Amino acid sequence: xxxxxxxxxxxxxxxxxxxxxxxxxxxxxxxxxxxxxxxxxxxxxxxxxxxxxxxxxxxxxxxxxxxxxxxxxxxxxxxxxxxxxxxxxxxxxxxxxxxxxxxxxxxxxxxxxxxxxxxxxxxxxxxxxxxxxxxxxxxxxxxxxxxxxxxxxxxxxxxxxxxxxxxxxxxxxxxxxxxxxxxxxxxxxxxxxxxxxxxxxxxxxxxxxxxxxxxxxxxxxxxxxxxxxxxxxxxxxxxxxxxxxxxxxxxxxxxxxxxxxxxxxxxxxxxxxxxxxxxxxxxxxxx
Amino acid sequence: xxxxxxxxxxxxxxxxxxxxxxxxxxxxxxxxxxxxxxxxxxxxxxxxxxxxxxxxxxxxxxxxxxxxxxxxxxxxxxxxxxxxxxxxxxxxxxxxxxxxxxxxxxxxxxxxxxxxxxxxxxxxxxxxxxxxxxxxxxxxxxxxxxxxxxxxxxxxxxxxxxxxxxxxxxxxxxxxxxxxxxxxxxxxxxxxxxxxxxxxxxxxxxxxxxxx
Numbered sequence: 001x002x003x004x005x006x007x008x009x010x011x012x013x014x015x016x017x018x019x020x021x022x023x024x025x026x027x028x029x030x031x032x033x034x035x036x037x038x039x040x041x042x043x044x045x046x047x048x049x050x051x052x053x054x055x056x057x058x059x060x061x062x063x064x065x066x067x068x069x070x071x072x073x074x075x076x077x078x079x080x081x082x083x084x085x086x087x088x089x090x091x092x093x094x095x096x097x098x099x100x101x102x103x104x105x106x107x108x109x110x111x112x113x114x115x116x117x118x119x120x121x122x123x124x125x126x127x128x129x130x131x132x133x134x135x136x137x138x139x140x141x142x143x144x145x146x147x148x149x150x151x152x153x154x155x156x157x158x159x160x161x162x163x164x165x166x167x168x169x170x171x172x173x174x175x176x177x178x179x180x181x182x183x184x185x186x187x188x189x190x191x192x193x194x195x196x197x198x199x200x201x202x203x204x205x206x207x208x209x210x211x212x213x214x215x216x217x218x219x220x221x222x223x224x225x226x227x228x229x230x231x232x233x234x235x236x237x238x239x240x241x242x243x244x245x246x247x248x249x250x251x252x253x254x255x256x257x258x259x260x261x262x263x264x265x266x267x268x269x270x271x272x273x274x275x276x277x278x279x280x281x282x283x284x285x286x287x
Numbered sequence: 288x289x290x291x292x293x294x295x296x297x298x299x300x301x302x303x304x305x306x307x308x309x310x311x312x313x314x315x316x317x318x319x320x321x322x323x324x325x326x327x328x329x330x331x332x333x334x335x336x337x338x339x340x341x342x343x344x345x346x347x348x349x350x351x352x353x354x355x356x357x358x359x360x361x362x363x364x365x366x367x368x369x370x371x372x373x374x375x376x377x378x379x380x381x382x383x384x385x386x387x388x389x390x391x392x393x394x395x396x397x398x399x400x401x402x403x404x405x406x407x408x409x410x411x412x413x414x415x416x417x418x419x420x421x422x423x424x425x426x427x428x429x430x431x432x433x434x435x436x437x438x439x440x441x442x443x444x445x446x447x448x449x450x451x452x453x454x455x456x457x458x459x460x461x462x463x464x465x466x467x468x469x470x471x472x473x474x475x476x477x478x479x480x481x482x483x484x485x486x487x488x489x490x491x492x493x494x495x496x497x498x499x
Binding site: 012013014015016017018019020021022024027028030031034035 | 332335336339340343344347348353356357360361362364365368369429430431433434437449452453
């Protein structure tokens with residue numbers, strides 16, 4: 001071939017990879033999913049005002065406007081989320097926390113000196129900065145959660161039920177001298193007086209309050225109700241003996257509409273007992 | 288508890304992507320961009336439909352992987368949506384702006400994954416030495432064969448060739464993007480041509496054979 005032949009075929013060069021035709025409508029759906037997922041408040045987006053530079057009156061105002069109050073006493077810092085949406089907070093070591101509404105996070109002045117000990121009441125999502133020399137610790141009376149650097153959802157109830165669901169890396173639950181590793185896509189559950197349980201959690205449903213996505217594959221009604229109520233801080237009753245398998249993916253920031261759909265699966269309906277208290281009931285024949 | 292429920296109800300109403308008035312297919316890119324800056328999700332949809340496939344092909348030329356190419360362009364559109372308020376008002380050529388963004392993102396993607404080659408690599412001299420020999424021979428169309436021949440170039444050579452001939456970037460731009468000298472860009476172009484010329488002979492022979 002001489003160079004003029006090559007020039008003739010050069011016309012074909014600009015069609016390089018033109019054969020690749022992605023599915024545009026499927027791509028658009030995926031894009032919406034990505035945008036929705038990112039619309040969840042990201043840690044470190046908002047900055048917390050420091051009460052030390054504010055007058056008492058301003059602090060009160062802060063309580064009602066920002067709603068998250070930082071209490072400093074005994075060298076301890078408590079962040080309580082009074083607002084009506086998840087609150088992003090960055091700990092002194094750069095660890096990012098997304099605190100659910102009504103939840104409370106406490107840490108001492110010595111946080112990040114030899115270790116990184118925090119206490120949690122309620123639910124939060126953590127992205128812990130990697131630092132093997134200073135473990136990140138959360139204690140209940142019997143169980144200790146130990147982390148070096150990873151991302152997970154943690155819920156600690158008033159009854160000291162501790163539930164951690166790991167989305168990245170691995171955490172450890174320490175209880176009575178025993179270690180229970182909880183890797184990514186697993187869930188660890190600790191309850192006073194009981195041994196820790198570690199289960200697969202590929203759907204990461206415990207993150208739903210943050211991601212808006214719940215996935216069930218043939219899960220019993222009882223388990224679905226527990227998942228939704230714990231996650232969003234609701235109390236939901238259902239007729240005794242009522243059980244049917246639930247399958248499906250729910251993408252909604254509104255757990256009430258999810259509960260409605262689930263109730264309808266079993267020919268039931270959802271009734272609000274007390275919306276203010278988050279008290280709901282599934283009623284009906286349950287067939 | 289009060290707050291949780293209220294928040295959720297409010298969120299359900301204010302969906303992140305508000306529905307909006309209809310967007311016509313005849314609106315110019317500029318009109319779409321103005322509506323996008325005002326936060327109209329439908330304008331994003333229309334821009335996406337107009338440019339997604341094209342931009343994915345741009346990214347594909349760089350990363351040579353369909354999944355990765357789509358991911359890069361997905362992230363580009365996410366960022367356009369998130370930064371909609373700060374987009375320039377006077378953007379005239381939306382298409383070339385988007386293509387440039389796709390090129391930059393693809394190059395950054397390769398750089399972050401240390402996939403920008405640091406040496407020239409060996410040019411395969413026999414069919415057996417080709418990594419993608421099977422790909423090359425399985426292609427039934429000329430276009431597919433030419434794609435496979437370009438893919439058979441050593442990676443640095445392929446990137447330089449693609450950036451220059453297909454993406455029409457200047458030698459200076461290419462040198463800057465790949466952190467090499469303009470002289471190296473020229474050398475790689477010469478190599479690419481020599482290789483493609485030799486391979487095109489073989490390719491054409493195979494095609495002629497098949498056609499008979």
